[in-house]
Amino acid sequence: xxxxxxxxxxxxxxxxxxxxxxxxxxxxxxxxxxxxxxxxxxxxxxxxxxxxxxxxxxxxxxxxxxxxxxxxxxxxxxxxxxxxxxxxxxxxxxxxxxxxxxxxxxxxxxxxxxxxxxxxxxxxxxxxxxxxxxxxxxxxxxxxxxxxxxxxxxxxxxxxxxxxxxxxxxxxxxxxxxxxxxxxxxxxxxxxxxxxxxxxxxxxxxxxxxxxxx
Numbered sequence: 001x002x003x004x005x006x007x008x009x010x011x012x013x014x015x016x017x018x019x020x021x022x023x024x025x026x027x028x029x030x031x032x033x034x035x036x037x038x039x040x041x042x043x044x045x046x047x048x049x050x051x052x053x054x055x056x057x058x059x060x061x062x063x064x065x066x067x068x069x070x071x072x073x074x075x076x077x078x079x080x081x082x083x084x085x086x087x088x089x090x091x092x093x094x095x096x097x098x099x100x101x102x103x104x105x106x107x108x109x110x111x112x113x114x115x116x117x118x119x120x121x122x123x124x125x126x127x128x129x130x131x132x133x134x135x136x137x138x139x140x141x142x143x144x145x146x147x148x149x150x151x152x153x154x155x156x157x158x159x160x161x162x163x164x165x166x167x168x169x170x171x172x173x174x175x176x177x178x179x180x181x182x183x184x185x186x187x188x189x190x191x192x193x194x195x196x197x198x199x200x201x202x203x204x205x206x207x208x209x210x211x212x213x214x
Contacts, residue, residue, distance in 0.1 A: 042100070143183070
């Protein structure tokens with residue numbers, strides 16, 4: 001499923017990293033946190049730093065609900081316990097981006113009321129305005145918000161790179177995290193996204209930057 005470094009070519013100036021929901025509640029110390037979430041922050045920082053330096057846009061999304069609950073909706077209200085929704089509700093410290101996550105002044109912070117980053121947000125408008133045709137998906141959780149965002153991007157005709165080792169999830173419904181991670185990447189790789197690793201993507205954008213400076 002992993003692409004080879006030699007044929008991974010992209011134009012960073014037409015690329016955006018969509019860094020999905022690296023919030024306190026998904027990184028550590030809550031029931032929603034992915035194991036290894038804190039280490040994932042460092043890996044994502046390495047990737048976004050390289051992409052940003054090469055001219056790519058970095059977008060950090062946040063699952064973000066209104067304090068009055070007006071945008072929770074019937075599906076989330078029925079399936080998600082209120083104490084879980086509170087963890088990513090505006091005003092709660094757990095909803096903020098993790099303090100170790102590097103957020104540059106040039107980055108976009110995008111609040112989203114649902115699992116995908118495109119639904120009910122201005123993300124597509126932002127990307128089209130900048131001439132972006134390729135998106136790189138990182139973050140938490142692999143099989144929920146990351147996967148939904150990748151599928152949303154693909155059906156909008158963006159080229160999608162899904163970073164296997166820069167996404168993470170936790171055990172869900174008795175299925176272990178490794179199995180969920182593998183199944184998500186397998187499904188996406190069929191028609192929605194190209195599955196890549198952090199190091200090969202960093203090498204690819206660094207090579208593009210070196211070529212542009214030569």
